[in-house]
Amino acid sequence: MDNRLLLYFTTLIDQGTFTNAAKKLHISQPSLSSAIKKLEENVGLTLIERNTRKISLTIEGEILYKEAKKLLNHFEQVHKEMTRLKKEGPLELKIGLIESVKFWLPKVIASYREVNPDVNIKLREVLGLKQVEIALQNYKIHLAITNQLFENDEIDTVPIYKENLVALLPKGHHLESAPTISIHDIKDDELIICQEGFQTRQDILNAFRKSGASPNIHFEIERFETACSLVEEGLGITIVPENYIKSNTQSAFSMKIISDANLSRTVYIACMKNRYLPPVIIQFIEETKKFFEQ
Incomplete structure (x- = not known):
């Protein structure tokens, strides 16, 4: 498949009209139209709906557009990398x-x-x-x-590697002296947890679900640093990777293993x-x- 035809096709879709695409590509509109027809002949499929005034893709056209963008991006990056390798x-x-x-x-x-x-x-x-x-x-x-x-x-x-997830409790918490804790021990505490889209959040919620407990979520954060700061201010508890706090020896919170949850992440x-x-x-x-x- 000709990369040039794919470039013409994706540019047409990105620009929305033959006029804008031809201008962007520095070719004439008839040349662009001819190239799109040639691409359709090559793949044996209709790619563009021609019964509307606006550029519209067929289902097959949508699939080709998505894959063509990946191919062209990959080709461009490899070309750039090869050029850079020669020089640097x-x-x-x-x-x-x-x-x-x-x-x-x-x-x-x-x-x-x-x-x-x-x-x-x-x-x-x-x-x-x-x-x-x-x-x-x-x-x-x-x-x-x-x-x-x-x-x-x-x-x-x-x-x-695999790392454990541990609970962080603020100083003065009633479980501060406990050697280990359980999910049920902390189910009523105000929980500081990652936002949607973070695997650690899913791991924590799954642990609560398996224990038959419902988390009392009060804060949703993006960074563990924020969660630790909130715990230090006594605003709730959180669950973070053990490795994250290994080097933090001066913090105003206590770390606890959650004994019944087998909480870890890869x-x-x-x-x-x-x-x-x-x-x-x-x-x-x-x-x-x-x-x-x-």
Whole structure:
């Protein structure tokens, strides 16, 4: 399939009219119309409804448009990467992060930089499911370190470690001296929890559901940092990854294992399937896996 025809087709849909699309592509309207007809002949399908004044796609046209945008984007990124490699070499690594990686990621990066001292590393927080998917699909990041469970066949995940989820209670809480607690012990406390779209929220709600308890949700947050601050002010309790608070020794809250819930989460490296990954990306993935194997 001719990339040029796909470009003409997607530009027509994006621009909305043959006039605007032809202008954008710097070709004549008859040439654009001819190209669209040729594309339809090539695929053997009608792609555009021609009985309306407005550009409208058939069902087949919608499918081709969606896939063509992916193909063209991928082709453009590979072309850019090849051009950059010729001039500069493989010098960039873009990583999407969740908050709890702070306890180990600097160690991995330090080890990685010993072998790749010239790589420019860009770290970006990507927390919710949709945020991770969009960042990967749109080439904003090469890979994501995430606990999200994907139902997207285009994304590949490699589990790297498992971490416990623990409850944080404000100082002076009536369970402060308890060695462990249960879900039922905290079901009436004001709960600070992640927003919709976060896997940790789903894990916590599932634990309450299995225990036959209903959570008393009072705050919905995006970052664990915010949740911890609210707990320190005595505004409720929260449940966070144990690794997130490992380095926090001066906090005004107490950490408790939830003994009856088996609350934990798996952290993955996620990247797009069937996409070119420069050697520096593959090296980082291998360095991360080696860190946890050791």
